Amino acid sequence: GCRGYPHIGSSEAYHLTVTEPVAVLKADEVWGALRGLETFSQLVHEDDYGSFLVNESEIDDFPRFAHRGILLDTSRHYLPLKSILKNLDAMAFNKFNVLHWHVVDDQSFPYQSIYFPELSDKGAYSYNHIYTPADVRLVIEYARSRGIRVIPEFDTPGHTQSWGKGQKDLLTPCYNGQQPTGSFGPVNPILNTTYDFMTKFFKEISSVFPDAYIHLGGDEVNFDCWKSNPEVKEFMKKQGFGTDYAKLESYYIQKILDIVSSYNKGYMVWQEVFDNKAQLKPDTVVEVWMGNNYAHELSSVTGAGFTAILAAPWYLDYISYGQDWKKYYSVEPLNFPGSEEQKKLVIGGEACLWGEFVDATNLTPRLWPRASAGRNVTNLQDAYERLSNHRCRMLRRGIAAEPVFVGYCAHEARG
Amino acid sequence: MAAGPAPLPLPMLLPLLLPLLLLLPPLLLEPAGAVWPQPQLQRSAPGGGRCPLPPRRFRFAYAAGSAVGPGCAVLEAAFQRYWALLFAAARPTENEPPWETPCTQLLVSVATPGCDGFPSLDSKESYQLSVSEGSMLLSADTVWGALRGLETFSQLVGRDENGMYYINQTEIVDFPRFPHRGLLLDTSRHYLPLRAILETLDVMAYNKFNVFHWHIVDDPSFPYESSTFPELSKQGAFNAVTHTYSASDVRRVLEHARLRGIRVLPEFDTPGHSLSWGPGAPGLLTPCYLGKSPSGTYGPINPILNSTYEFVSSLFKEVSTVFPDFFLHLGGDEVDFTCWKSNPQISAFMKEMGFGEDYKKLESYYIQRLLDIVSSIGKGSIVWQEVFDNGVKVRPDTIIHVWKESSPPYLEELANVTRAGYPALLSAPWYLNRISYGQDWMAAYQVEPLKFEGSPEQKDRVLGGEACMWGEYVDVTNLTPRLWPRAGAVAERLWSNATVRDLQDAYLRLADFRCKLLGRGVQAQPLYTGYCEHEFGGF
Numbered sequence: 001g002c003r004g005y006p007h008i009g010s011s012e013a014y015h016l017t018v019t020e021p022v023a024v025l026k027a028d029e030v031w032g033a034l035r036g037l038e039t040f041s042q043l044v045h046e047d048d049y050g051s052f053l054v055n056e057s058e059i060d061d062f063p064r065f066a067h068r069g070i071l072l073d074t075s076r077h078y079l080p081l082k083s084i085l086k087n088l089d090a091m092a093f094n095k096f097n098v099l100h101w102h103v104v105d106d107q108s109f110p111y112q113s114i115y116f117p118e119l120s121d122k123g124a125y126s127y128n129h130i131y132t133p134a135d136v137r138l139v140i141e142y143a144r145s146r147g148i149r150v151i152p153e154f155d156t157p158g159h160t161q162s163w164g165k166g167q168k169d170l171l172t173p174c175y176n177g178q179q180p181t182g183s184f185g186p187v188n189p190i191l192n193t194t195y196d197f198m199t200k201f202f203k204e205i206s207s208v209f210p211d212a213y214i215h216l217g218g219d220e221v222n223f224d225c226w227k228s229n230p231e232v233k234e235f236m237k238k239q240g241f242g243t244d245y246a247k248l249e250s251y252y253i254q255k256i257l258d259i260v261s262s263y264n265k266g267y268m269v270w271q272e273v274f275d276n277k278a279q280l281k282p283d284t285v286v287e288v289w290m291g292n293n294y295a296h297e298l299s300s301v302t303g304a305g306f307t308a309i310l311a312a313p314w315y316l317d318y319i320s321y322g323q324d325w326k327k328y329y330s331v332e333p334l335n336f337p338g339s340e341e342q343k344k345l346v347i348g349g350e351a352c353l354w355g356e357f358v359d360a361t362n363l364t365p366r367l368w369p370r371a372s373a374g375r376n377v378t379n380l381q382d383a384y385e386r387l388s389n390h391r392c393r394m395l396r397r398g399i400a401a402e403p404v405f406v407g408y409c410a411h412e413a414r415g
Numbered sequence: 416m417a418a419g420p421a422p423l424p425l426p427m428l429l430p431l432l433l434p435l436l437l438l439l440p441p442l443l444l445e446p447a448g449a450v451w452p453q454p455q456l457q458r459s460a461p462g463g464g465r466c467p468l469p470p471r472r473f474r475f476a477y478a479a480g481s482a483v484g485p486g487c488a489v490l491e492a493a494f495q496r497y498w499a500l501l502f503a504a505a506r507p508t509e510n511e512p513p514w515e516t517p518c519t520q521l522l523v524s525v526a527t528p529g530c531d532g533f534p535s536l537d538s539k540e541s542y543q544l545s546v547s548e549g550s551m552l553l554s555a556d557t558v559w560g561a562l563r564g565l566e567t568f569s570q571l572v573g574r575d576e577n578g579m580y581y582i583n584q585t586e587i588v589d590f591p592r593f594p595h596r597g598l599l600l601d602t603s604r605h606y607l608p609l610r611a612i613l614e615t616l617d618v619m620a621y622n623k624f625n626v627f628h629w630h631i632v633d634d635p636s637f638p639y640e641s642s643t644f645p646e647l648s649k650q651g652a653f654n655a656v657t658h659t660y661s662a663s664d665v666r667r668v669l670e671h672a673r674l675r676g677i678r679v680l681p682e683f684d685t686p687g688h689s690l691s692w693g694p695g696a697p698g699l700l701t702p703c704y705l706g707k708s709p710s711g712t713y714g715p716i717n718p719i720l721n722s723t724y725e726f727v728s729s730l731f732k733e734v735s736t737v738f739p740d741f742f743l744h745l746g747g748d749e750v751d752f753t754c755w756k757s758n759p760q761i762s763a764f765m766k767e768m769g770f771g772e773d774y775k776k777l778e779s780y781y782i783q784r785l786l787d788i789v790s791s792i793g794k795g796s797i798v799w800q801e802v803f804d805n806g807v808k809v810r811p812d813t814i815i816h817v818w819k820e821s822s823p824p825y826l827e828e829l830a831n832v833t834r835a836g837y838p839a840l841l842s843a844p845w846y847l848n849r850i851s852y853g854q855d856w857m858a859a860y861q862v863e864p865l866k867f868e869g870s871p872e873q874k875d876r877v878l879g880g881e882a883c884m885w886g887e888y889v890d891v892t893n894l895t896p897r898l899w900p901r902a903g904a905v906a907e908r909l910w911s912n913a914t915v916r917d918l919q920d921a922y923l924r925l926a927d928f929r930c931k932l933l934g935r936g937v938q939a940q941p942l943y944t945g946y947c948e949h950e951f952g953g954f
Contacts, residue, residue, distance in 0.1 A: 076944040077941055077944065077945070077946065078946055078950060080950055080951075080952060082952070107944045107945075108946070125945075125946035126946065126948065128948070128949075128950075129946055129950075317852070318852045319850050319851065319852055320850065320851055320852065321848070321849045321850055321851065321888075322888070323888075355944070356943060356944050357852075357853070357854075357940070357941060357942075357943065358940075358941070359940070359941050359950065359951065360950060360951045360952075361895075361896045361933070361938045361939060361940045361941070361951045362893070362896035362897075362938075362940040362941075364892075365892045365893035365896065366893075395892070400892040400893075401892060402888065402889075402890070402892045402893040403605055403888060403889070403890050403892070403893075405887060405888065406604045406605065406635045406886070406887055407605070407635070407653070408605065408606055408636070408653040408654065408658055410654070410657075412606065412608065412657070412658075412890070412891065
């Protein structure tokens with residue numbers, strides 16, 4: 001199988017034997033072969049005379065976690081294609097296998113929809129800040145050849161300001177007393193038109209993106225606007241939700257989840273969807289992102305039988321002075337109270353580079369090599385040396401990874 | 416937009432940001448005629464017209480009576496640069512002649528002759544720019560002022576929806592608030608290729624910075640190729656072939672800076688911060704002791720040997736001929752006494768000199784002799800604040816560089832330094848290497864260097880300041896986005912009037928300026944969410 005797409009169950013295991021005169025790379029699937037090729041490329045080194053050498057070795061390798069992702073945010077700032085592709089290269093050098101593409105949000109809607117072209121026509125920053133269907137196909141195929149899954153995120157009902165520009169009546173009108181203020185809140189959960197739209201929209205998304213999963217968001221829904229809207233209040237009464245707007249949020253999410261699963265897609269959601277007790281299908285993946293006591297959240301999610309991925313300690317957009325790679329490196333995802341079965345439900349994690357302060361000018365140095373440090377725990381001093389070497393390697397390969405600390409690489413970036 | 420004084424966890428951030436998000440439109444069109452840093456006086460007549468600029472016919476020319484004319488390398492080079500910056504994107508099309516009278520030339524008039532010298536602390540950078548119907552005049556005291564005016568001019572030219580270049584009728588009178596507006600780069604913690612330094616000088620000029628403080632050597636590496644002591648870089652550079660600055664590299668930097676009206680202030684920091692000097696100058700550094708025997712490690716420069724002062728004298732003689740600026744930065748910060756304390760010869764010397772256990776006295780003894788050497792060579796000295804704090808007897812015109820944020824608070828230190836009669840530079844709140852999440856440019860912008868109790872004479876002694884980009888975590892991969900546009904906040908604080916402090920207005924102008932920088936090919940990072948018409952495309 002060479003024409004298919006990688007998925008959560010793909011085998012990435014490989015066995016590499018380097019002896020004279022022929023080295024042998026064996027893998028169950030092509031995805032494992034890709035990982036093995038990357039490893040092989042890192043074993044080859046140059047001596048002082050310019051000869052390329054590789055030591056005799058035997059390597060048996062497979063990933064501890066099946067979901068190893070990077071989140072890129074193309075709404076707060078548009079990222080030109082070149083920047084996305086460059087980072088897919090870097091991801092492959094680091095054996096990351098999921099691109100979590102947070103493609104739209106409040107600020108802009110760069111995704112050019114086939115069914116709803118007005119979404120990007122009105123919602124993108126400008127005509128030059130759009131991903132056409134061809135662009136999207138390029139990203140998916142570029143990723144596939146590197147064994148990287150592309151999981152798109154269309155985050156609703158919050159984080160949707162830009163959707164309202166091109167889709168009238170999708171967002172909830174906010175009120176001041178009896179008067180609409182002219183501003184809008186989250187997606188309007190009480191209108192049939194909302195669900196008609198979502199049905200058609202997610203039909204498109206399900207066919208454009210081949211991965212088995214779509215990320216549906218569901219985070220940080222601000223209830224103020226819903227609370228101000230008389231029709232919404234009326235609806236709450238009719239449904240018997242009282243004043244518990246989390247119930248309204250769950251009502252909405254439930255319907256979206258059902259829509260998406262009718263297209264035979266699995267879904268990933270941010271943790272609020274679980275926390276607010278929506279009815280999730282058993283194969284839902286819950287993404288734990290809140291920094292406060294994420295270990296406890298992992299216990300809860302897996303305790304309820306759901307699969308989890310961890311992002312909370314790996315918000316790489318939170319920069320600080322000094323060698324912060326150490327704290328990413330020291331994270332042990334399975335350090336939470338739970339049974340063996342529970343721990344098996346943690347399928348991996350994601351390093352997130354939210355885009356408020358990031359675009360193509362600073363993305364690569366901000367992401368690398370800090371994202372490389374999201375690995376398993378061993379000796380920190382040894383890790384420093386290996387990470388520094390790896391950083392120099394990435395420089396040689398044209399990835400503008402920033403320095404770990406004082407020092408130099410034999411081949412500096414061209415700059 | 417104002418994300419709060421300290422980074423908040425994401426769930427708390429949103430309720431604060433959301434209302435502000437609704438207030439701020441994404442950056443679309445440039446506020447017409449916005450210049451960064453903001454000029455002292457800028458007037459556009461209300462309803463005043465604008466002048467179209469025809470790229471193919473546009474010329475810079477010298478006004479009659481200008482003391483500087485054709486053949487002035489500084490201005491000729493500037494004219495070429497600015498023409499390219501203005502019109503590189505112009506396409507040769509036949510446009511309808513506009514109904515307004517076009518401005519086909521900018522007349523430049525300089526009062527004082529002199530084109531081949533170097534800018535100095537006393538250089539006059541004032542200029543006046545007058546754009547009216549069909550005519551534009553830039554007048555300045557010196558060529559350095561003309562450069563500042565050309566930069567302003569280049570920022571005033573806009574392009575409308577039809578692609579026509581134009582400039583609004585404007586009157587500008589401008590001059591810097593502080594004469595010393597610097598940027599520090601550290602080429603020892605990480606080597607910076609020449610291209611990175613030259614590009615930084617370009618962007619400094621866009622921001623009207625006028626001092627490049629070159630912290631060229633330090634503990635980790637010695638990239639400066641010395642003609643008197645070639646072993647210093649041979650043994651002390653990260654790689655003696657690929658990670659050094661040759662004499663011709665240094666000359667390139669000096670001339671590139673000169674043509675932009677930027678002084679190059681070299682820093683050879685001693686007696687601490689000098690480990691990389693050791694391999695190429697045996698006997699220079701203090702051997703540390705473990706009990707009675709040398710431990711094999713070294714400490715600061717050895718202040719008790721005559722050979723030290725012979726060496727330092729020769730090196731600084733060379734440095735003073737290579738670098739034309741009147742001032743040299745001698746460092747003098749963060750001297751760790753542990754090694755000196757361990758060394759028996761030094762202990763003996765301490766006794767001899769009657770210094771007791773006060774190693775600050777030994778440090779001062781060294782610095783004193785160094786300062787005397789440097790002034791006998793005919794150069795002025797700038798030192799980090801420890802030299803003043805430790806009571807070294809420095810000459811009255813020694814400039815004290817304040818870098819510590821606390822102990823004492825930097826404003827208090829400025830008060831102390833200026834009250835004692837010394838000129839001062841401020842860097843403490845402008846360590847741009849200290850990154851943090853969010854819009855930290857605002858904190859840099861809100862600094863007020865003169866906010867301390869003191870007489871007008873004291874305040875006059877604050878010559879300006881420097882944004883510092885120390886190199887522990889910085890090299891060419893992340894230098895430019897980390898520097899710009901954040902350093903722009905410092906640039907405006909040092910150039911513009913003290914009353915220019917409104918954060919909302921500054922945000923709009925700085926975000927617009929950042930898009931201008933992108934348009935000029937500078938990899939300046941974003942201030943906040945939004946976009947520029949042409950995003951960064953170079954990889």
